[in-house]
Amino acid sequence: MTASQELLQQAEQLVNAGDYRSAINLLESRGRYDDQRLAERLVELRIQAYDSLQWPKPHDQWPPDHDGRFDGLTGFPEIKAHDLDVGNLKAGILGRGGLIVRGLMSADWIAPMRVNIDRILQARMNAANEVSGKEDSAWYHRSASVVGGPTQFRGGERYSNIGSVWSVDSPPTAFKLIEFYREVGLPALLHDYFDEDAVLSVRKWVVRCAAPNNGASSGWHQDGYFLGDANAIRTVNLWIALTDCGGDAAAPGLEIIAGGERTIYETGTCGAPFDWTVGQGIIDDIAVTNPVQCPRFNAGDALFFDHFNLHRTGFGVDHSQNRYAVETWFFAGSTAPRKQQPVFF
Ligand SMILES: O=C(O)CCC(=O)C(=O)O
Ligand SMILES: [Fe+2]
Numbered sequence: 001m002t003a004s005q006e007l008l009q010q011a012e013q014l015v016n017a018g019d020y021r022s023a024i025n026l027l028e029s030r031g032r033y034d035d036q037r038l039a040e041r042l043v044e045l046r047i048q049a050y051d052s053l054q055w056p057k058p059h060d061q062w063p064p065d066h067d068g069r070f071d072g073l074t075g076f077p078e079i080k081a082h083d084l085d086v087g088n089l090k091a092g093i094l095g096r097g098g099l100i101v102r103g104l105m106s107a108d109w110i111a112p113m114r115v116n117i118d119r120i121l122q123a124r125m126n127a128a129n130e131v132s133g134k135e136d137s138a139w140y141h142r143s144a145s146v147v148g149g150p151t152q153f154r155g156g157e158r159y160s161n162i163g164s165v166w167s168v169d170s171p172p173t174a175f176k177l178i179e180f181y182r183e184v185g186l187p188a189l190l191h192d193y194f195d196e197d198a199v200l201s202v203r204k205w206v207v208r209c210a211a212p213n214n215g216a217s218s219g220w221h222q223d224g225y226f227l228g229d230a231n232a233i234r235t236v237n238l239w240i241a242l243t244d245c246g247g248d249a250a251a252p253g254l255e256i257i258a259g260g261e262r263t264i265y266e267t268g269t270c271g272a273p274f275d276w277t278v279g280q281g282i283i284d285d286i287a288v289t290n291p292v293q294c295p296r297f298n299a300g301d302a303l304f305f306d307h308f309n310l311h312r313t314g315f316g317v318d319h320s321q322n323r324y325a326v327e328t329w330f331f332a333g334s335t336a337p338r339k340q341q342p343v344f345f
Helices: 003-016 020-030 036-052 086-096 107-128 171-183 186-194 280-289
Strands: 078-080 099-102 163-166 198-201 205-210 235-241 253-256 302-305 310-314 323-332
Touching: 003 020, 003 036, 020 036, 036 171, 086 099, 086 186, 086 302, 107 163, 107 171, 107 205, 107 323, 171 186, 171 205, 171 323, 186 198, 186 235, 186 323, 253 302
Parallel strands: 078 099
Antiparallel strands: 099 302, 163 205, 198 323, 205 323, 235 302, 235 323, 253 310
């Protein structure tokens, strides 16, 4: 038996005894991201674990207090990665609608992550186009535990090298991203923020490559609209640029409203193209006091915000480069929306 098979067997014993947490810890700490079978099993266990673990009842100190250290600022507060702590995170998200963290992801993570996203999109395309021998790529594999079951490919034009993919559909990528979250101390930071453990989810944990779409406008939205009862859920989104983008850069960034207003706006009116988008008329009203921001990000810079934030992909008029990014929504375990399929990490 190989070392990897032995690890998987030990993990199975722990799972059979109901101890998902130890099984996951074992595979995560002793396994490798490029061990295909192990990375796939780890994704399955992370999805299955949520139901078998105990989660606290939602506490009533929500939203938590913050010290207003960024009050009076226009736009988003900015800090360096080594200053990321719960005080800055609370005052940023709850006081100003977001917090920019410069240099959160270091260069040794960024380029490999971009390459991985290319591999994932290519593997999905190969599978859709039934390229012979390429159907079962390590880089694109839908776990049987994902609700909705196996991906159904229609083939042809459906997929390209541009697009978004659930991170769990790429087990090596999910493995590496969780390693990154640990490296920058997110589990403890988010525990302090939520006052309980955070979880990931199948549907709101996304890697993407967005192409320039000069002159186009994407939909203004609040993720709270999709996620269920906005007043019941507790979230932190970590959006990481893997390409220089926004501002005067050559790739699309984010257009986003600062200010920390905690309300869900009407959708589907005032010129909104879809029932889930907020109309330009409403944005124009808000922008009188809170101008739309399009922050300039360097690859590795991050923006934290939550489900009340109003934003859209920032298509410009003369972009020439694709933009890679990772969008990770964390949920307080107690109120994680079931429809998003919570993922233990
Ligand atoms: O990456 C983008 O352009 C969109 C990101 C977004 O909507 C989000 O992170 O919630
Ligand atoms: Fe969004």
